[in-house]
Amino acid sequence: AKDDGGNEHRSYEPLLHANAEERRQLEFALRQALERRELVLNYQPVVDATSESVVSFEALVRWNSTDHGPISPGKFVPIAEDTRLIVPIGTWVLEQACREATRWPEHVRIAVNVSPEQLFEPDFATTVVRALTASGLEARRLELEVTESIFLRDASVARSSLEQVMALGCTVALDDFGTGYSSLGYLRKIKFSTIKVDRSFVTGAAQDSKESLAIIRAVVAMAESLEMSTTAEGVESAEEADMIRRLGCTKIQGYYFGRPMPAEDALRLFRRRPAV
Numbered sequence: 001a002k003d004d005g006g007n008e009h010r011s012y013e014p015l016l017h018a019n020a021e022e023r024r025q026l027e028f029a030l031r032q033a034l035e036r037r038e039l040v041l042n043y044q045p046v047v048d049a050t051s052e053s054v055v056s057f058e059a060l061v062r063w064n065s066t067d068h069g070p071i072s073p074g075k076f077v078p079i080a081e082d083t084r085l086i087v088p089i090g091t092w093v094l095e096q097a098c099r100e101a102t103r104w105p106e107h108v109r110i111a112v113n114v115s116p117e118q119l120f121e122p123d124f125a126t127t128v129v130r131a132l133t134a135s136g137l138e139a140r141r142l143e144l145e146v147t148e149s150i151f152l153r154d155a156s157v158a159r160s161s162l163e164q165v166m167a168l169g170c171t172v173a174l175d176d177f178g179t180g181y182s183s184l185g186y187l188r189k190i191k192f193s194t195i196k197v198d199r200s201f202v203t204g205a206a207q208d209s210k211e212s213l214a215i216i217r218a219v220v221a222m223a224e225s226l227e228m229s230t231t232a233e234g235v236e237s238a239e240e241a242d243m244i245r246r247l248g249c250t251k252i253q254g255y256y257f258g259r260p261m262p263a264e265d266a267l268r269l270f271r272r273r274p275a276v
């Protein structure tokens with residue numbers, strides 16, 4: 001019950017306690033999620049900004065907990081990262097996504113999110129090799145998405161892991177660009193294939209924020225000179241898509257072109273219209 005009467009302690013502490021308790025329960029359930037087969041992957045299309053044809057899908061994990069119902073990745077991925085459960089979960093995601101991608105046309109690629117905890121495992125590249133070998137997917141069809149936060153730790157370890165997977169033929173995208181660590185120095189050292197412009201800038205630019213527009217322009221110009229492509233995230237309308245195209249982003253991802261969908265629906269996009 002909410003206590004608005006004077007004593008802040010009495011209303012605040014039970015709330016904190018509830019959150020800690022909920023977290024403990026989710027952690028407990030998450031430990032069993034893999035073996036109970038409660039995790040599934042959804043796939044969100046990424047389209048070429050000019051032709052609007054599907055160039056790749058991003059794999060996005062979903063958890064339907066038997067005990068707690070559907071839990072969003074925004075809620076459970078941070079718990080999985082804190083507890084390092086993201087390492088086995090991430091391996092499963094990688095294997096499952098590669099397997100699914102072998103059913104798509106050869107020019108369609110798969111993008112998989114990789115947490116810092118996974119990248120800092122000494123055998124990360126081996127995990128990638130195993131996923132490729134087990135599925136038979138060509139390395140060039142796999143893109144790994146990392147965020148700037150990997151550079152907050154030992155940047156040389158992160159760099160060496162990424163160089164190993166790039167040597168295999170995979171590409172690496174820089175996710176949520178502009179929202180994390182602000183140094184640009186690492187762009188000189190790591191050959192990202194794609195910079196993903198965070199949704200906050202896209203939304204801002206669509207709402208006539210001069211700052212957001214200026215930032216997207218600058219990121220696109222920088223990416224072009226570094227020979228990297230750009231993906232605008234979170235494009236929700238035709239107006240936003242037009243604006244993004246005018247700004248020169250290479251690729252677009254967002255609800256306007258497709259929501260994250262089950263594997264069968266992603267596959268059906270090609271069965272119905274083989275030309276995409």
Ligand code: C2E
Nearest residue numbers: 060061073074077093113114115234235236253254255260
């Ligand atoms: P992210 O990697 O930035 O993924 C994009 C998120 O934006 C997804 O949320 C997607 O559903 C959402 N999104 C896409 N288009 C739109 C749009 O037009 N409008 C809006 N409002 N949202 C859009 P989701 O699936 O809830 O995932 C949230 C985050 O959880 C991801 O952000 C990523 O950081 C993490 N995540 C998801 N799956 C995995 C995974 O397999 N491994 C790891 N390590 N992290 C994952």
Ligand code: CA
Nearest residue numbers: 058113145175
């Ligand atoms: Ca991502």
Ligand code: CA
Nearest residue numbers: 175176196233
């Ligand atoms: Ca993102």
Ligand code: CA
Nearest residue numbers: 175176198199
């Ligand atoms: Ca994000």
